[in-house]
Amino acid sequence: MAKRPTIAIQGIKASFHEEAALTYFGEEIETLECMTFKRMFEEMKQERADYIVMAIENSIAGSLLPNYSLLQDYNFPIIGEIFLPVQLHLLALPGLRFEDIKYVQSHPIAIRQCEEFLQDLQGITVLEKSDTAACAKEIQDLQLKDTVAIANLNAAKAFGLEVLERRIESNKKNYTRFLVIAREHEDIKDANKASVCFRVNNKPGSLAKVLTIFAQNNINLSKIQSMPVLGKPNEYNFYLDLEWTEQKAYDLSLRKILKYTHNLSVMGEYKSNDTRK
Known part of the structure; x- marks a missing residue:
C-alpha cells in the first residue's frame, strides 16, 4: 500500500487549513499540525512533511504578507492552489445563552471577517488566538461557560459544540486562497x-x-x-x-x-x- 502523503497545516484538525488540504488531496492523507506558518516550512525542511497547504490571501482581510517572505526564504515550489469558501459560525458549549457570553475568541483573520457582527455585541471582550479550531477545542477542553469561538462547522462537530449563530462573516462571498507547496519540484501537466x-x-x-x-x-x-x-x-x-x-x-x-x-x-x-x- 502506498504511503499516505503528509501535509503540514497551520493549526489543528478541523481547521480551515485541514479543510483545504482535504479538498486538494482527498481523504487519504496524514496532516501534521503546526502552530505557526514558519513551523510548516521547518517540518518540510526536516522531511517530516511532503507538502504544505498555506493560506496566502483572503477576499476580506487581504494578503498574508509574512507568508510571501516564507516562500522566498525556503524556496519550496508552489504546485497548486485552492480557493476555499469561508463560512464562520459562533460556537459554544451546549446550552450556553447569549447573555452568558463574556469572551469571543478566534484567529485574527477570522475576527476581521466578522467585524460587523462583533460590533453589535455589547460588553464582550474579543480575544485573538492562533487558530480557529484550537479556540473551539479549548472551550470543550476547559468547559468554558462564558466563552464562544468563531470557527467552521467541522470544528463544531469535532469538539461537540453548539452553533449559536450561523454565517456571521461580513461578506457571504468570502474566500481564502491557499497555496499547495511541495518539498521537491513536480512537473504539472497543462500548467497555465x-x-x-x-x-x-x-x-x-x-x-x-x-x-x-x-x-x-x-x-x-x-x-x-x-x-x-x-x-x-x-x-x-x-x-x-x-x-x-x-x-x-x-x-x-x-x-x-x-x-x-x-x-x-x-x-x-x-x-x-x-x-x-
Whole structure:
C-alpha cells in the first residue's frame, strides 16, 4: 500500500487549513499540525512533511504578507492552489445563552471577517488566538461557560459544540486562497498559472515596462503584491501571479522581462483553480 502523503497545516484538525488540504488531496492523507506558518516550512525542511497547504490571501482581510517572505526564504515550489469558501459560525458549549457570553475568541483573520457582527455585541471582550479550531477545542477542553469561538462547522462537530449563530462573516462571498507547496519540484501537466518574484531598478517606468511586456503577450496578472526588501531602502520585491492560454507567450514574456528585472525567480507553475468563477 502506498504511503499516505503528509501535509503540514497551520493549526489543528478541523481547521480551515485541514479543510483545504482535504479538498486538494482527498481523504487519504496524514496532516501534521503546526502552530505557526514558519513551523510548516521547518517540518518540510526536516522531511517530516511532503507538502504544505498555506493560506496566502483572503477576499476580506487581504494578503498574508509574512507568508510571501516564507516562500522566498525556503524556496519550496508552489504546485497548486485552492480557493476555499469561508463560512464562520459562533460556537459554544451546549446550552450556553447569549447573555452568558463574556469572551469571543478566534484567529485574527477570522475576527476581521466578522467585524460587523462583533460590533453589535455589547460588553464582550474579543480575544485573538492562533487558530480557529484550537479556540473551539479549548472551550470543550476547559468547559468554558462564558466563552464562544468563531470557527467552521467541522470544528463544531469535532469538539461537540453548539452553533449559536450561523454565517456571521461580513461578506457571504468570502474566500481564502491557499497555496499547495511541495518539498521537491513536480512537473504539472497543462500548467497555465505561475507565481513569480522579481525586483526592478529604482528608475521611473521600470515596473511599467515589465507590466507592458505581459500585456503585449496576453498574460493576465491576477495578483500583484509588493514588499520592501529589508535593509535596502527603496527596493521592493514584486510578487505576481500570471495566467496564460499559450505557453509560448508566457515563456517569451519571462525572457523579455529579464532586461528590466533582477533576482527573478519562478516560485511555481501550476494549474489555475479559481472556483469562484
